Amino acid sequence: MxxxxxxxxxxxxxxxxxxxxxxxxxxxxxHIYDALDSQEDITHILVRHEQGAAHAADGYARTSGKPGVVxxxxxxxxxxxxxxxxxxxxxxxxxxxxxxxxPSPLIGNDAFQEVDAVGITxxxxxxxxxxxxxxxxxxxxxxxxxxxxxxxxxxxxIDIPKDVTINQMELExxxxxxxxxxxxxxxxxxxxxxxKAAELIANSQRPILYSxxxxxxxxxxxxxxxxxxxxxxxxxxxxxxxxAYPGTDQLSIGMLGMHGTYEANMAMHxxxxxxxIGARFDDRITGNLEKFCPSAKFIHIDIDPSQISxxxxxxxxxxxxxxxxxxxxxxxLKDAKLVDISKWWSxxxxxxxxxxxxxxxxxxxxxxQTVIEMLYEVTKGEAxxxxxxxxxxxxxxxxxxxxxxxxxxxxxxxxxxxxxxxAAMGAKIAMPDRDVVxxxxxxxxxxxxxxxxxxxxxxxxxxxxxxxxxxxxxxxxWQEFFYEKRYAMSYMDALPDFVKLAESYGHLGILVxxxxxxxxxxxxxxxxxxxxxxxxxxxxxxxxxxxxxxxGGAHCDMLLSGRDxxxxxxxxxFNAV
Amino acid sequence: xxxIISVVIENETGALSRVSxxxxxxxxxxxxxxxxxxxxPSLSRMTIVSTGNDxxxxxxxxxxxxxxxxxxxxxxxxxxxxxxxxxxxKICPTKKxxxxxxxxxxxxxxxxxxxxxxxxxxxxxxxxxxxxxFLDTFDPASILEVSRTGVTGISRxxxxx
Ligand SMILES: Cc1ncc(C[n+]2csc(CCOP(=O)(O)OP(=O)(O)O)c2C)c(N)n1
Ligand SMILES: [Mg+2]
Numbered sequence: 001m002x003x004x005x006x007x008x009x010x011x012x013x014x015x016x017x018x019x020x021x022x023x024x025x026x027x028x029x030x031h032i033y034d035a036l037d038s039q040e041d042i043t044h045i046l047v048r049h050e051q052g053a054a055h056a057a058d059g060y061a062r063t064s065g066k067p068g069v070v071x072x073x074x075x076x077x078x079x080x081x082x083x084x085x086x087x088x089x090x091x092x093x094x095x096x097x098x099x100x101x102x103p104s105p106l107i108g109n110d111a112f113q114e115v116d117a118v119g120i121t122x123x124x125x126x127x128x129x130x131x132x133x134x135x136x137x138x139x140x141x142x143x144x145x146x147x148x149x150x151x152x153x154x155x156x157x158i159d160i161p162k163d164v165t166i167n168q169m170e171l172e173x174x175x176x177x178x179x180x181x182x183x184x185x186x187x188x189x190x191x192x193x194x195x196k197a198a199e200l201i202a203n204s205q206r207p208i209l210y211s212x213x214x215x216x217x218x219x220x221x222x223x224x225x226x227x228x229x230x231x232x233x234x235x236x237x238x239x240x241x242x243x244a245y246p247g248t249d250q251l252s253i254g255m256l257g258m259h260g261t262y263e264a265n266m267a268m269h270x271x272x273x274x275x276x277i278g279a280r281f282d283d284r285i286t287g288n289l290e291k292f293c294p295s296a297k298f299i300h301i302d303i304d305p306s307q308i309s310x311x312x313x314x315x316x317x318x319x320x321x322x323x324x325x326x327x328x329x330x331x332x333l334k335d336a337k338l339v340d341i342s343k344w345w346s347x348x349x350x351x352x353x354x355x356x357x358x359x360x361x362x363x364x365x366x367x368x369q370t371v372i373e374m375l376y377e378v379t380k381g382e383a384x385x386x387x388x389x390x391x392x393x394x395x396x397x398x399x400x401x402x403x404x405x406x407x408x409x410x411x412x413x414x415x416x417x418x419x420x421x422x423a424a425m426g427a428k429i430a431m432p433d434r435d436v437v438x439x440x441x442x443x444x445x446x447x448x449x450x451x452x453x454x455x456x457x458x459x460x461x462x463x464x465x466x467x468x469x470x471x472x473x474x475x476x477x478w479q480e481f482f483y484e485k486r487y488a489m490s491y492m493d494a495l496p497d498f499v500k501l502a503e504s505y506g507h508l509g510i511l512v513x514x515x516x517x518x519x520x521x522x523x524x525x526x527x528x529x530x531x532x533x534x535x536x537x538x539x540x541x542x543x544x545x546x547x548x549x550x551x552g553g554a555h556c557d558m559l560l561s562g563r564d565x566x567x568x569x570x571x572x573x574f575n576a577v
Numbered sequence: 578x579x580x581i582i583s584v585v586i587e588n589e590t591g592a593l594s595r596v597s598x599x600x601x602x603x604x605x606x607x608x609x610x611x612x613x614x615x616x617x618p619s620l621s622r623m624t625i626v627s628t629g630n631d632x633x634x635x636x637x638x639x640x641x642x643x644x645x646x647x648x649x650x651x652x653x654x655x656x657x658x659x660x661x662x663x664x665x666x667k668i669c670p671t672k673k674x675x676x677x678x679x680x681x682x683x684x685x686x687x688x689x690x691x692x693x694x695x696x697x698x699x700x701x702x703x704x705x706x707x708x709x710x711f712l713d714t715f716d717p718a719s720i721l722e723v724s725r726t727g728v729t730g731i732s733r734x735x736x737x738x
Binding site: 015118119122123127130147180181182183304305306309310314 | 586590591594595598632635636639640642644645646647648669695
């Protein structure tokens with residue numbers, strides 16, 4: 001049977017088990033849309049902006065663990081998607097993006113809606129392809145899914161010229177497996193390294209486990225729990241790692257880094273053995289590298305060799321999947337005699353006593369922290385929470401304790417405002433039975449508002465909690481601290497009436513101006529199982545995110561809310577952090 | 578430290594831009610880069626000369642390995658190796674150049690490959706230093722044009738990349 005390139009493409013996607021595609025049509029992909037129309041296995045979600053498609057596919061992938069699939073047209077279609085692709089790339093999210101391209105004979109001629117998609121996306125994808133002939137369609141799709149989902153996952157772009165989708169050929173068997181001589185992601189860790197690490201772990205006096213996104217993406221949550229409990233070590237998690245180890249557990253000492261807890265950062269600073277598990281010593285984690293963990297030896301477990309010894313030189317590098325490395329370490333340490341670390345724990349508990357997340361309530365204003373605490377209570381800590389970027393993101397990470405992986409969905413690496421809403425939509429499509437809440441700010445939400453329309457069309461009931469402080473709060477906070485309170489362009493004037501806005505998109509809107517109305521509003525929102533509800537909460541415009549590591553500071557120099565004054569310092573100095 | 582890095586990569590369009598893009602994106606420097614197909618037409622070989630300390634070199638090698646189309650990466654400078662740079666120079670000797678060109682050609686074991694009434698074109702190959710030394714023997718004003726390939730290299734003995 002002869003099929004055209006578009007039909008072959010859709011066939012390949014079915015073979016890959018694709019159930020949902022997030023996309024937006026245009027000239028170069030019309031044949032593909034035509035092929036999509038005549039089948040029922042794959043549901044296409046028509047977003048309102050291609051960036052939304054990429055974020056939605058990303059949220060879908062983060063919650064389900066399956067690769068997200070995006071379909072966009074050439075030119076502006078793919079350029080609009082770039083922010084979403086870069087977001088997925090920074091956080092190692094498996095994604096396959098199919099972009100239309102102008103017909104092959106026109107490539108390079110500045111044709112209508114032509115951009116060099118492969119060139120533009122090259123630096124923000126795991127890999128990309130330009131298909132030159134219909135015979136390459138199947139093998140390229142196979143490779144793309146293989147690359148996107150194995151090793152350290154990431155987005156892969158397939159650029160398909162229109163003529164390739166029109167040409168016809170005999171349908172061939174879709175390859176079951178694929179071997180690439182140039183791509184063999186290391187998975188099995190070296191035994192010698194495991195033994196060395198086990199020895200260091202068993203002999204450490206002040207150990208700490210530092211777990212990151214690799215524990216979530218690598219589905220290593222079970223092993224991480226077993227490992228941590230076997231050792232009885234304190235564990236801190238990065239913004240990307242939250243939930244792999246339960247946040248409510250006694251051994252969990254909270255998030256670390258710039259806005260991490262006092263106990264987590266102090267323990268990092270004083271530790272003699274840091275076990276990094278699928279984490280990459282990002283600058284938001286380490287602060288000033290020169291003052292970072294002055295007395296620690298580092299064991300670094302990562303699937304991507306290039307992460308090891310990039311920022312911090314590892315004493316014992318272990319290249320491998322977090323899941324398998326942890327299994328091997330558990331096996332190795334099962335019967336090991338560990339050093340008694342009760343003194344270390346009592347030190348940590350003293351730091352815990354500082355209660356670094358405490359904040360002062362003020363009558364007449366709603367504290368943003370309270371909103372998150374109440375959301376936690378109302379959802380019993382079981383919701384999937386997506387967030388945008390800013391202060392609200394930090395508060396959500398600090399005050400909503402995640403006990404399971406893949407419940408906390410945020411743009412950690414790129415820090416993309418606008419991520420939250422489409423990601424929530426994607427999450428809801430992946431997990432229709434779960435409550436999905438998008439914690440956002442009045443700045444961020446306006447970057448992807450149009451997806452409210454998609455959410456009505458596909459009935460993806462999400463709860464939006466807008467921490468409306470009338471400021472680009474995170475920007476305002478830095479201006480307060482480092483620019484002598486010159487608030488240049490951080491004030492949001494002329495905000496829309498979010499309740500009416502939600503209603504005009506066919507959703508429910510609730511305005512909350514007094515703390516007493518907060519809980520009932522959240523309960524009501526969650527009760528509306530089949531409706532998207534926009535809860536616009538007017539919060540304290542002057543609240544700042546604490547704790548915070550100050551200018552050029554080390555982990556032990558944290559500033560605490562209400563207890564330390566942030567003195568204005570030069571931001572260039574702060575950049576060292 | 579100067580390093581000569583050999584990269585075997587799938588001979589696909591865009592392979593070169595992936596490598597050069599990586600270097601500029603991550604701020605690694607490139608002193609020279611040569612590329613051509615190998616005996617296996619499906620593979621290309623690049624030779625990159627870069628400078629950096631051990632940690633930078635480690636990152637360069639790891640980041641190159643991370644490129645999906647890269648099959649093999651090897652730091653030639655860490656092993657016994659042969660390196661060659663090829664240069665074509667067009668000169669028009671001035672009064673300051675008081676040497677015998679034939680003799681110079683013998684000393685540097687190079688070849689005069691083209692002559693006109695005013696110019697000589699010389700072909701010379703060897704290590705970068707030798708090529709530089711050759712250029713240094715001339716009055717700068719007499720050197721009209723230089724075209725160099727950049728370094729290519731291979732390991733000594735039976736060892737393969
Ligand atoms: C697309 C994009 N543009 C700019 C920024 C820089 N930025 C980081 S946080 C922030 C303010 C966010 O404001 P809002 O969404 O209201 O959240 P708040 O900090 O007030 O909670 C800005 C502008 C960004 N992260 N992403
Ligand atoms: Mg705000």
